[in-house]
Amino acid sequence: MKRAITLLSFGIALAFASAPLFASGDADNGKTKAATCVACHGADGNAIDPQYPRLAGQYNEYIQQALHEYKDGRRNNTVMKTQVANLSDQDIEDIAAYFSAMPTKLDTLKGHIQGD
Template identity: 65%
Template sequence: MTRGFTLIAVAALLALLTTTASAAGDPARGKTKVATCVACHGQDGNAVDPQYPRLAGQYADYLAQSLHEYKDGRRGNAIMKGFAATLSDQDIDDISAYFSSMPSKLSGLEGHVQGDN
């Protein structure tokens, strides 16, 4: 009886993991959806203008949450709200997966914090 329960538990866990994986964004699809993003954030998510955040290498969950917050107004930026308003949940997942998969050019705070040599 314990073995049967273990097999059911393993099957349920595998089903859950499969569902979670398929719900995640696809970086390849995301690359095809970033045309409006690249003007400010760069094709690879490494914006060169310091007024725009670098998206490359950020956590996909963080990027997705941010886009959802722009879309529903919890984050107050009229430009981003307008862009995010046009995105579906799948678009947000795909775009977030794309930018999170890109190598970041973010540097540490060395030399930028008082007291550093």
């Protein structure tokens, strides 16, 4: 019984400690915050121009990571660096929630990989 209580306590502590890792944004707020994104990535998150990634249906955490990497310079793109410069962590979570919740039109990688 003591072991079960210890494990349960550890599990609860771990859940609270890792909560920020699984933080989710608000897709409705993300729609408003993504207003400038749609110019390149499309109103439905499925960019028509192949130079812009399709964000609709992309993994939430991947979008967040990419935006943070543009913001801190790990990804080097002048346009994106400018776009994300003033985004807060909450803004990034909201935008990622918005795009990740959208239906994607990307059902295959054919034609979407350089060299195809």
